[in-house]
Amino acid sequence: MILISEMLGMAEFKEFRSLTGDFGINKRIRDIGIHDYESLEQISETFGEGDFVLTTLFVCRDDSKKAEEYICALLDANVSAIAIKEVFFKELPQRCVEKAKEKKIPLMFYPKDIYIEDIIVKIKDLLNDSKYSENLENKIKRISEGLASIEEEAYFIRDINQEDLHNIGVAYLKQKNVNIGKIKSDVENIRKVVSEVPGSKNIFLAVYDGGIMIFIDYEDEYKYKNDLDICMSSVGDTTEYYVGYEIESAEKIELKKTINNAITAARVCKFENKDKMSFEDIGVYKMILPENKNLGMIKYSNEVISKIKKYDLEYNSNLYKTAEKYIDNNGDVGKTAEDLNQHSNTIRYRVGKLKELLGYDKKSNDSFYVELYMTMKVSKLGMNEFIRRSV
Structure with missing residues (x-):
């Protein structure tokens, strides 16, 4: 599942024009529905909760009264959102907009030069990426909460320690005002930049709890900080994040502690109004937290x-x-x-x-x-x- 706000935050959807503002943008998309020829009676049987419906309203063709009936029927089916291609309509009756706001279902238009097939492919990719991202986030959460077995933690360390170096460092970039679409965009930017850096296999990224978690295996502390700086330089505006980081020996297999220390350091950044802190430097907060x-x-x-x-x-x-x-x-x-x-x-x-x-x-x-x-x-x-x- 992906959030509508996450989808709209992607560059591919920047030309989508919302009629309902921020109403319902935190709804989740589970699947895509295409409305072409379905009758009013078929809508409730074909579409439902979690569907992101794409339509040209072809079946209505310039009949605004009929378009109103079909849009209201889709809204009554409690779909997640409706996107209309600007072929036959560029506006909708106000009753549709008011009803969409009342039901908190985003209603939007997109340009006719954007192909429905391209939207479908992108959203399917997002749904697949979201499933992988959710699984990865759950793994990290299990480790941080002490629910993962020693074997699970060891397997995770093996996955992120591809260069087989001696130490693992964790940095947690907690976004100040959470925008999942922006977070995922920043993750992709970091991946693109580090892929061009020799030895980039030592950097592993994950979306985690309204932020970005960066795992870096390294030979010495200087290399770790240099790699972290490379990652940070790939983020458009680093002031959007509180950055906490911690280093640890992989031989100790104490990833739980390292993850939680990085999270704690990011929290302290917020309390102390600082952009970046290491766990080593948070002082008395080590005694206070958790x-x-x-x-x-x-x-x-x-x-x-x-x-x-x-x-x-x-x-x-x-x-x-x-x-x-x-x-x-x-x-x-x-x-x-x-x-x-x-x-x-x-x-x-x-x-x-x-x-x-x-x-x-x-x-x-x-x-x-x-x-x-x-x-x-x-x-x-x-x-x-x-x-x-x-x-």
Whole structure:
């Protein structure tokens, strides 16, 4: 299955003209249906859920009233989408458009110089690629969740370690605003570029959970980073992704850890507003993540943040923002004052209030800073919803 939004994101479909905007673009296509001569009575028997229907409305031939009846019949069959070739019609009655929006079924036109056969071939290819991609994604998910057997993991490593090198690195490019069509297009661009690079068999790509996972087997860390840079240069706009990466020895067969560390590093990029980070450089987040192993820490952080925000609400203060900037600036009062456009004495006063709320003497620094640092880092994870689900 493929998403309609994924299909429309491909270059081959850029001339398709939607009448229904974004309504229903997340519907899935399971098959292609061709409507030529079917009568109104036959439509419900011939087409159904999951079908992407291509038609010229030949059976209606310039009869807009009849076209309205046929389009409405297709909509009542709950197909996934309808694409009309601009041969006999270039517009449809407004009733069709409104009904399509109501049922969240995309309705579109495409130019008459595009052959139906070409569309069929492309969508069939997409459906086949999608099945392979889904199977590959499921394999990676099983490994990351610890559900794969040692043999399954070993077979997967063998598949990606075609050059039989000593180490495997994983990079996870998490798209900031998920567009599956764009992700798959970027994967194809990367494949095209690396295929022209000597030794490209050491690079293996997969679409994974709203992003791209890159497996690289390599001899040394310099080679790994160079290959990763080659892959990144093939992506049109790298700022569309958070990039987390990790390296590991293939001999240890710890691909689960390597995959999850790359995913974690990509998550931290989002929290810290950075484009690229290695797991080695994420610092205290190694202690905080994964959240389900640190529920006590998260609950405590939530209690502290609640105290701070309650104080802000009661006294119309700005302690939370001060705490956030104070930690971002590594405890530098002057820089915090500059960022918040406040006098440094105001920041010192607020830090003193934070110490009081956390139960510290105003002169105490070391333990207070560590506690506030951990609290604010956990707060950045936005874990309130997680806590509610877990208690």
